[in-house]
Structures are given as C-alpha cells and as structure tokens.
Amino acid sequence: ETITVYSPYPRELIRSLLNDFEQTENVKVELKQGSTQVLLREIHQSDEDELGDIVVGGVLSEMIEHPDDFEVYESKNQKYMKYAKQKVPYVSDFILMPTTIVVNEDLIGNIKVRGYKDLHADELKGKVVYSNPLETTTGYQHMKAIESINHDVDDVKDFMSSANKVDKSSKVIQEVAKGKYYAGLSYESDAKAYINKGYPLKMIYPSEGTMLNHDGIALVKKENINPKSKKLINYLQSKKVQQKIADEYKIQSGRKDVFNQNKQVAAKFREIPVIKDEDISHLTRKQFLELIQ
Ligand code: BGP
Numbered sequence: 001e002t003i004t005v006y007s008p009y010p011r012e013l014i015r016s017l018l019n020d021f022e023q024t025e026n027v028k029v030e031l032k033q034g035s036t037q038v039l040l041r042e043i044h045q046s047d048e049d050e051l052g053d054i055v056v057g058g059v060l061s062e063m064i065e066h067p068d069d070f071e072v073y074e075s076k077n078q079k080y081m082k083y084a085k086q087k088v089p090y091v092s093d094f095i096l097m098p099t100t101i102v103v104n105e106d107l108i109g110n111i112k113v114r115g116y117k118d119l120h121a122d123e124l125k126g127k128v129v130y131s132n133p134l135e136t137t138t139g140y141q142h143m144k145a146i147e148s149i150n151h152d153v154d155d156v157k158d159f160m161s162s163a164n165k166v167d168k169s170s171k172v173i174q175e176v177a178k179g180k181y182y183a184g185l186s187y188e189s190d191a192k193a194y195i196n197k198g199y200p201l202k203m204i205y206p207s208e209g210t211m212l213n214h215d216g217i218a219l220v221k222k223e224n225i226n227p228k229s230k231k232l233i234n235y236l237q238s239k240k241v242q243q244k245i246a247d248e249y250k251i252q253s254g255r256k257d258v259f260n261q262n263k264q265v266a267a268k269f270r271e272i273p274v275i276k277d278e279d280i281s282h283l284t285r286k287q288f289l290e291l292i293q
Pocket of ligand 1: 008009034035036037057058059097099131135136137138139141168169170186187213215216
C-alpha cells in the first residue's frame with residue numbers, strides 16, 4: 001500500500017515526518033517534490049490513475065487555482081490550530097513559515113541589509129536573486145510583502161526589474177550560498193538548512209515587514225480516497241508531530257497549544273516584524289500577478 005505526497009519543502013524536513021508516519025501506519029509514502037505551482041499543475045493535469053494523494057506545504061489557500069482538484073476536508077485537529085477556521089474549506093492549516101532575506105556574509109561586506117529597501121543599494125545591482133512569483137510560494141509571498149510596505153505595486157515592479165529571477169526557490173538559496181549572488185529572497189527552512197550545512201549565510205527578517213506564510217495541507221480529489229490520506233493530515237496536525245516540528249526544526253507550529261520549548265527560539269519568533277493582515281493586499285493571486293507583470 002502506497003500513498004503519494006506532493007511537497008515543495010526541502011527533503012530533510014518533509015521526509016523525516018513521512019518516515020515516522022510510514023512506521024506507525026505501516027504504509028509506504030512516496031514523495032514528489034517541486035515548486036508549489038508546478039506540483040499543483042501536475043495534479044490538475046494528471047489522469048485519475050496517476051493522481052497522488054496529498055499536498056503538504058505552500059500557501060495553498062492562495063496558490064490553488066483549481067479548488068475542484070481538492071476534497072473539502074476538515075480534520076479533527078483543525079480546532080486546535082491557531083486559525084481554528086479554515087481559510088478555504090479544502091485546505092487544512094499546517095505550520096507558520098516566515099519568508100526571509102538571505103545574504104552571503106563573505107560577499108556582503110559593509111553593505112547593510114535590514115530590509116527590502118536596502119536591496120536597492122547601488123552596490124547590489126545585479127547581485128540580488130528571487131524566485132518566480134508565478135511558480136513559487138516564496139516568490140509570490142515576497143512580492144506581496146514588498147507591495148504591503150507602501151501599498152504600491154510599482155515597488156514590486158521596481159524590485160523585479162532590478163533583481164534576477166530564477167525558476168525555483170531552492171536555486172535562490174543555492175546561488176547565494178555558492179556566491180553567485182550577494183542576497184536573495186528565501187524562507188526560513190531553506191535558509192536554516194543551508195546555514196546548518198556551514199555556508200556563510202545570514203538570515204534577515206525584512207524590517208519593513210516580514211510575510212508569515214500560512215502553510216497548508218490539501219487532500220487530492222479522486223474516486224478512491226485512501227483512508228490513510230486523511231490519517232496523515234490528522235497526524236501532521238497532531239500535538240506530537242507539531243511539537244516535534246517546533247523542537248527539532250525550530251519551526252512555528254500551526255497549533256495553539258504547541259510552543260517552542262527553547263525560550264530563546266520562542267523569544268526570537270516574537271521579535272519577527274510580521275506584516276499585519278490588514279496591510280496585506282486583498283487582491284486574489286490572479287489579480288495580483290496580473291498587476292505586477
Ligand atoms: C515557503 C513556504 C513553504 C514552501 C516553500 C517552498 O515559502 O512557506 O510552504 O512552499 O516555500 O515552496 P516554493 O518552492 O513554491 O517556494
């Protein structure tokens with residue numbers, strides 16, 4: 001018996017959670033990785049017999065263009081989540097993920113980078129990289145963060161015309177780590193994974209406002225839904241798994257009753273200058289993407 005999970009997360013993060021589930025449930029979990037929109041497109045275009053089962057990760061409440069590809073589902077754990085009510089009925093909440101700037105410390109020298117504005121410095125011309133907002137959660141969320149500063153899409157256009165676009169979020173972190181670019185628009189888990197590997201990187205929560213991603217989980221609509229797929233959603237939202245995510249990966253849990261045991265980590269999270277909901281553009285993803293073209 002096999003279930004297939006689509007995920008845009010770094011392998012190290014998602015695979016270990018799935019491995020634990022495989023053991024407890026005695027089921028094999030196959031993993032398909034890619035940028036959020038690439039995976040959603042694959043699901044939309046798949047024939048019934050090739051369809052996988054669950055998407056884990058990505059800001060699915062906004063990234064999903066075809067809600068009909070997914071099953072309306074509310075797990076028994078949803079009530080314990082920080083946002084007890086699902087934003088859309090086909091997405092369950094998972095974890096909260098800040099989008100961050102990363103800089104290569106060996107290259108950045110004296111150039112101060114605290115937020116998005118600093119990336120416009122003359123010395124950084126051609127040295128900043130970001131991932132395609134049409135294909136990735138990360139690129140899209142950063143562009144929304146930039147818009148939220150002055151509520152002006154021209155700021156997004158200015159940024160895009162002076163920075164370098166790549167097709168995948170994982171390339172952003174790779175290329176800043178290896179020194180092809182001085183700075184990039186990334187997200188916490190990817191940045192931390194590379195910092196842990198020893199690359200000379202620093203992670204910066206944009207001072208003008210940091211976008212906190214509400215990462216989701218969605219159940220693929222198909223004729224025969226494996227009951228283990230629903231079990232996996234409940235499992236990923238369970239207190240045990242969420243506590244492990246908080247403690248081992250120092251990620252902000254999506255649950256109300258899970259806190260980072262490490263006081264320093266918890267204090268750091270409270271200091272992140274998170275953009276307030278009311279400052280985020282209320283346009284749909286489609287409208288927003290049209291405006292920034
Ligand atoms: C982060 C999201 C994660 C995941 C990751 C990679 O910004 O919070 O949920 O989506 O990006 O996805 P992508 O490659 O689509 O940017």
